[in-house]
Amino acid sequence: MVFHGPFRSGLAVCVGVMAEGAFGLVPPDISQTDYLANIPATNSARFNATLPPGGAFPLVEKNVSTGVSIGSVVYVRGSSMSIRYRIRNRNDILLHVHFKFTEPKYERKNYPGVDIALGGSDDEEFTIAAGQYHDVTVSVTGLTNYVTLGWLKTKINIDSEAGGIVSTGPTREEFVYLTDAQPLAPLAVPWTEVLDDACNWADGQVGDADCAYYSTFGLFFSQKFAYNSGTYQFPTNWVDENWLFLLTNFVNYQGYRSGNCVDVSAYLHLSLCSIGADSILTQLYGGTQYPVFVTNPICPIGSDPDSPPSGYVMLGWSMHQICRAQGATYDSCLALQFDPAGAAYENPPAGWTPDGHWQSPAENPQFGVVKRYGATTDFFGTEQNPNQLLDPSLPSEVVPRVELEVELAGIN
Amino acid sequence: MLSFAILTCNLFAVQMDTGVVDPGLIASRGFQASRPITRKNIDNCEVVSAGFRRQAEFASIDLAATHFLGISGKQSFIQRVNRTMQLGTIADWPQGGWSGLPAGDESHSVYSRTSGSAHIYIFCGAYVVHAILNYSGTGSPGHITWSGNDKPGDRLAVEGFCRDILANAVGAGLRSASNVNVNGHVITGVKQDDHGNRYVPIPAWCSAHNIVLTENRPHGTGSFSHGGKQFVLAVAAEKIKAGSEWRSLDGFLVRNGGRWYGPLQGLEQAIGASDS
Numbered sequence: 001m002v003f004h005g006p007f008r009s010g011l012a013v014c015v016g017v018m019a020e021g022a023f024g025l026v027p028p029d030i031s032q033t034d035y036l037a038n039i040p041a042t043n044s045a046r047f048n049a050t051l052p053p054g055g056a057f058p059l060v061e062k063n064v065s066t067g068v069s070i071g072s073v074v075y076v077r078g079s080s081m082s083i084r085y086r087i088r089n090r091n092d093i094l095l096h097v098h099f100k101f102t103e104p105k106y107e108r109k110n111y112p113g114v115d116i117a118l119g120g121s122d123d124e125e126f127t128i129a130a131g132q133y134h135d136v137t138v139s140v141t142g143l144t145n146y147v148t149l150g151w152l153k154t155k156i157n158i159d160s161e162a163g164g165i166v167s168t169g170p171t172r173e174e175f176v177y178l179t180d181a182q183p184l185a186p187l188a189v190p191w192t193e194v195l196d197d198a199c200n201w202a203d204g205q206v207g208d209a210d211c212a213y214y215s216t217f218g219l220f221f222s223q224k225f226a227y228n229s230g231t232y233q234f235p236t237n238w239v240d241e242n243w244l245f246l247l248t249n250f251v252n253y254q255g256y257r258s259g260n261c262v263d264v265s266a267y268l269h270l271s272l273c274s275i276g277a278d279s280i281l282t283q284l285y286g287g288t289q290y291p292v293f294v295t296n297p298i299c300p301i302g303s304d305p306d307s308p309p310s311g312y313v314m315l316g317w318s319m320h321q322i323c324r325a326q327g328a329t330y331d332s333c334l335a336l337q338f339d340p341a342g343a344a345y346e347n348p349p350a351g352w353t354p355d356g357h358w359q360s361p362a363e364n365p366q367f368g369v370v371k372r373y374g375a376t377t378d379f380f381g382t383e384q385n386p387n388q389l390l391d392p393s394l395p396s397e398v399v400p401r402v403e404l405e406v407e408l409a410g411i412n
Numbered sequence: 413m414l415s416f417a418i419l420t421c422n423l424f425a426v427q428m429d430t431g432v433v434d435p436g437l438i439a440s441r442g443f444q445a446s447r448p449i450t451r452k453n454i455d456n457c458e459v460v461s462a463g464f465r466r467q468a469e470f471a472s473i474d475l476a477a478t479h480f481l482g483i484s485g486k487q488s489f490i491q492r493v494n495r496t497m498q499l500g501t502i503a504d505w506p507q508g509g510w511s512g513l514p515a516g517d518e519s520h521s522v523y524s525r526t527s528g529s530a531h532i533y534i535f536c537g538a539y540v541v542h543a544i545l546n547y548s549g550t551g552s553p554g555h556i557t558w559s560g561n562d563k564p565g566d567r568l569a570v571e572g573f574c575r576d577i578l579a580n581a582v583g584a585g586l587r588s589a590s591n592v593n594v595n596g597h598v599i600t601g602v603k604q605d606d607h608g609n610r611y612v613p614i615p616a617w618c619s620a621h622n623i624v625l626t627e628n629r630p631h632g633t634g635s636f637s638h639g640g641k642q643f644v645l646a647v648a649a650e651k652i653k654a655g656s657e658w659r660s661l662d663g664f665l666v667r668n669g670g671r672w673y674g675p676l677q678g679l680e681q682a683i684g685a686s687d688s
């Protein structure tokens with residue numbers, strides 16, 4: 001039997017075999033799939049849509065009559081998931097329908113082929129009057145209680161005298177992001193492009209600190225950013241002067257984006273916001289004695305931290321911006337060769353104390369981001385030659401740290 | 413300083429609208445809109461912003477035109493800009509754009525020698541336009557190749573887009589005025605600013621002087637020969653180049669209703685058609 005358009009669309013992800021029905025009758029189909037109590041999400045295209053509805057994804061994730069097919073839903077980890085299927089009878093006679101929903105499973109994107117069994121099944125019989133529909137709500141329990149992303153897989157059978165659908169096994173029905181908590185502003189309505197990163201980096205984690213820790217590493221090694229050290233004075237490329245993150249153009253890139261610490265920390269912050277992990281953005285200044293400071297050798301994001309001293313440079317900065325979560329510092333912009341105790345590290349600082357990240361040990365600093373003060377004249381080269389005139393032989397010195405909390409105004 | 417502030421507020425006391433950005437002009441360089449042009453009020457500033465993308469190279473332009481609502485608006489803008497920089501302030505940047513032509517009453521530009529990403533700010537009275545040009549990179553850590561087949565050309569084009577936006581924003585403050593007679597020719601469509609200074613459509617003014625104007629619309633520039641000298645004009649500039657000499661005008665070269673305007677008295681003096 002030929003698959004009719006609406007029927008095929010309504011079950012596009014439910015690969016099944018339609019049973020032969022009575023001649024001339026159309027099998028019942030799922031005309032709408034509505035994930036209930038999920039977190040409203042959006043993406044760059046919908047956020048920027050000029051026509052209604054705009055903004056967040058519509059409440060009904062799949063709707064045959066409107067052609068809507070979102071392709072992803074968002075829940076907080078460990079949630080129960082309620083799914084309402086609207087089963088429509090497109091015939092002019094009443095149908096007796098047998099609906100079965102069994103074997104819900106979750107397949108994590110990072111562990112393909114490994115199914116996690118979920119709870120929830122439904123087996124009911126009902127009639128649908130001619131041209132009418134019947135709603136079935138199925139509850140799925142046992143979603144993993146950690147941040148992750150992957151597919152909800154289900155097995156749905158619908159039988160009637162007009163034929164139906166016979167699933168041969170659980171098939172991927174919907175892509176599901178599981179966040180750590182309710183997403184936070186400015187991504188309280190998270191973008192799926194950001195969730196792709198955030199849920200991937202924090203896959204398997206729980207809580208602000210662990211999500212921030214793994215996201216810091218994830219972003220640093222994601223080959224998403226390269227520090228714009230070839231730019232005169234390192235301006236931000238993705239946070240504009242109104243402190244709006246230019247997310248539309250950012251997510252539509254592939255590969256490296258040029259950026260500074262403001263860009264990198266802001267994207268780390270956004271990714272954490274999208275999964276509900278609480279973090280703040282903090283700018284660090286070197287006190288008032290001199291406006292600039294010299295870093296210890298750092299490996300800026302976009303370089304290879306594994307073969308020091310190659311890839312490590314000393315830079316002059318007047319400010320450095322990082323993420324804070326639970327009072328600890330998370331700095332995806334750079335890798336340090338040594339940890340605060342002087343052991344080989346060669347990774348981005350994550351979960352470090354503010355003091356350890358800035359300078360360590362406090363009285364006789366040798367490690368951390370900051371080495372010493374610098375004179376303004378050391379750093380302002382020319383546009384044609386922005387290389388800074390740094391002297392690595394000068395000794396380290398104590399540089400007080402002044403902090404300023406900053407906020408993104410939104411996204412654009 | 414106070415009198416300057418009052419002057420600029422009066423001269424440009426018009427609400428900036430999203431029409432200052434011309435997507436068609438930007439499309440001439442292969443960039444398509446990636447998000448709608450929007451207008452917001454932020455901290456004593458009116459901001460019109462827009463995003464564009466050239467899909468083939470994953471190149472993008474983000475534009476923001478800001479209208480300062482008084483001195484406090486400009487101060488807050490400068491403070492926000494400086495907070496985004498990891499070293500120094502906007503005042504430390506090299507002055508001027510990439511074309512070498514004058515732009516606004518103050519301009520700064522930089523670009524990355526490695527990634528090609530670039531910024532330009534052009535200030536003009538109560539307005540500033542900022543553009544960010546970005547490319548995408550491929551490769552492995554520390555060995556990145558950046559897209560962009562003609563980065564210098566892109567920068568010149570982006571400067572032209574900024575000039576155009578600024579010229580539209582400033583030019584929107586002009587009002588209709590009576591016709592003028594130039595070199596025996598009647599010029600229609602004349603505008604005037606709040607001080608009564610007349611602005612004439614540049615093509616019509618050129619025709620009146622039997623001047624053949626060559627315009628580079630994407631770059632916002634034009635040139636012509638007259639009296640044995642080569643002249644160069646650029647929108648959003650307050651000067652005109654006569655031979656090797658830059659001559660000041662009594663107003664900016666602006667756009668209004670899609671047409672290019674210049675201050676009549678300054679143009680006449682620049683080509684020696686009237687006493688200076």
